Amino acid sequence: MKPFNHAEFEAAAQAAWATADVYRAYENDPRFPKGKYYCVSMLPYPSGKLHMGHVRNYTINDMMYRYLRMNGYNVLMPMGWDAFGLPAENAAMKANVAPAKWTYENIADMKRQCQAMGWAIDWSRELATCDPAYYKWNQWFFLRMLEKGIAYKKTGVVNWDPVDQTVLANEQVIDGRGWRSGAPVEKREIPMYYLRITDYAEELLAYLDRMPGWPERVKTMQANWIGKSAGVRFAFTHDIRGEDGKPIGDGRMYVFTTRADTIMGVTFCAVAAEHPLATHAAKSNPKLEAFIAECRRGSVMESDLATMEKKGMSTGLFVTHPISGEAIEIWVANYVLMSYGDGAVMGVPAHDERDLEFAQKHGLPIRQVLENTLVYDEQQRALHPRSKDPYLYFDATEPWKAWYADKSGVLTINSGKYDGKTHEEAVEAVAADLAAMGLGEKKITFRLRDWGISRQRYWGTPIPIVHCAACGDVPVPEKDLPVVLPEDCVPDGSGSPLVKRADFVDTACPKCGGPGKRETDTLDTFVDSSWYFMRYANPHAPTMVDPRNDYWNPIDQYTGGITHAILHLLYARFWTKVMRDMGLVHMDEPFTKLLTQGMVLNHIYSRRTDKGGIDYFAPAAVEVVHDEAGHVVGARSKVDGKPVDYDGVGTMSKSRLNGVDPQDMVDRFGADAARLFVMFAAPPEATFIWSDAGVEGAHRFLRRMWTFAQTHADTVKSAAGTFDWRDAAASVKTARRELHLALKQANYDYERIQYNTVVSAGMKMLNALEDVPAGAAGSAALVREGLAILIRVLYPVVPHIGCALWADLGFTGEHGPLLDARWPQVDPLALAQDEIELVLQVNGKLRGKVVVASSADKAAIEAAVRASPDLARHTAGTPIKRLVIVPGKLVNVVV
């Protein structure tokens, strides 16, 4: 028998694939009658090593590829590298190496690892986003968007490190301090480029309903992110004049509200720290100025803003209530965001949770204007909700939710002329009155903000703009593209190294020829990943896209981490629509079907050091302590034997030492075993917590399959030809039924992309084949049929061993090479049974079984049930009230 040597047959298979270039895809390939199928995985960041998430992601994609190809599709699976970004700069600082060199070496390493995994990648289409031939088109398209007004410039807020004099990414801000300097981070406004994604908000939202191939949860997340809300935008008037003597904002302070029906409950207004009225008031109020400065310190992250204590300070300024004419005090509040709406809100403490908290803290009046909503408690000076109905006392952080809630039967009170109106009536009446006064109108707003694409970083696509003293911001002409990023910079953490590169910065103004300075900001890396899947279709085209793009795109099946559910997927959708509107592509949406792969988590172990720091321990370096029942009660280090803390589970990361290197698994057990195990461990969409306990099991299964196939090689060859299964022995018929049941399950699970049970089905097949008694009538024919099915069903998971066995058993002659062999079919005759077993329940509890002919009708089943001794034993003569018969499944007797 040929010995099992995974290193040998894996290398042989990979070499054969490479030599024949079998994964190269061609447009309109006549070999594949069912047409194109474009399946793409989100491109990896080239960190240098494949991690478990990659193995999972690309194996899922590889299984689709192979399954679909055997089913007649012209499949393309490309690969590229999301090569720009912060990690390369961090590595550069640590190792004093240029990000470019680090990145290119990592790409080479990772490409080798991909090839060792046996993935069916068409490498002729490989791209790296840091290649000028790629990012040239980022620049070109950015300039087209600038022409169309989709790209524009305005100031934006960033994290600023006052010591390093540099902009910090959110991940570089730790507990409000710069990661390198330790200095408290400040917010700073700088000019940046933005893309008008908000112009597409309505379409991005509306199309979600036309995307049946996307998971509901992702669509919900995107819809919430876009955050459409219908309300009223109106102005409070005032006569607050600036230094120029003119009224600030033309004497109007605009607010947006979804709850115009509560307008008579306004007892204060709140503005963001950056609001012009706040700035104005601070000029004559040092305390307020200090408060605004305090608001400027700290993070720009939404999660931090939301959990901060609600702080505020009065400006001493007043605006006029548009309906009542009352003077309303303006406060500066840290929970009001300048970037949402107009940076000002009306405060209705009686019917808004956050306003209430704010009013209680600062002693502001509370005025109830909806009946039956809140009970005012004099003692506590607080309003308690009488009901948890979301309308009655709604959560103001999600105004659009309240809008959709049931609002029937609640009337306005204490509201003058609006008394006694329902919510809808009151909103309409208030909106109409405000419109008549010329102060406001009904408006749809979105939570979605325009996409800021400027990054004050080195390792990214240079923004193709030249600043000229005479001409202003001048776009680089198309003939001068790409603006090439110098690849020999080594960042040191203090600002962008590009700024210090005179050879890059100093240039001639393209317009007047005078001295100009290049923009040193680079584009957000989300720009790179917004259209790379189009470039795969025409990787070397002299234009951004060409007609080959229309052949492959849109992507039929897109696979990637759930972590990208919002940002990347939304940006790519937006980008595609802009390209469509410019006539470059002819599709509305880029991703027809989406699979969001679950994360791979691992346990985290740590120990506090004497100095207050944290030491992490790799799970492999920790011995877990169990109690008698097998439950985990603690852990200790394998090195010093002392206890370590268990911190739960989290994503695999270098810093927490809980990553697992797939290469190690591949070296010890082979790529097929690694692939099989990762696919078997959990369904593709589920989060799974890593455990390497099963890898050996996967390897053992492959050995078993190999041994079975090799020992039966002669049987298989001698059993060629057709066999009439009606002549098979009963035991052979039973085994064959199990085989075809497993095949049916596998087919179903391939279609619904549940690959863990595909593996189970393969295991069941092998179990059934091993139980076939040698020498029984038809046993040789069944072993032959079974192996031919088993190898094909598992081939998408374990292609290397599949190819080796396929050839060794001589199936190539009958079915052709495994790569393009036809997918096996279920034989309905193999599934047919003469008798079936029905489950017998009494009052819903399992009480026995009844065997009836498979053709039995309801009357026959009922007769069999009534005759059943199991029934008699459990009913003891109690009359039967009802008989529920589920054909083919069970009978429930109700007594």
Place this chain on the structure above:
RNA sequence: GCCCAGGUGGUGAAACUGGUAGACACAGCGGACUUAAAAUCCGCGGGCGCCUCACCGCGCCGUGCCGGUUCGAUUCCGGCCCUGGGCACCA
């Protein structure tokens, strides 16, 4: 804080449209083979209790917790708890 998802044996999980909970595996235990070990093969396996010399068998409970709908709920509905992920400059 908000949004999204998940919670089933010692462990990973399965259960397709509301119909036998735990398929298929891992770890474990028992046995066979072996001078021995590894490998391989066979068997056992949710909890509690009962019956019995033993086999065969029986009852109750059980899918995070509380409640509801139903002949029947891991599955549907309401409320709660816990865990993970995202929150716009990580990719």
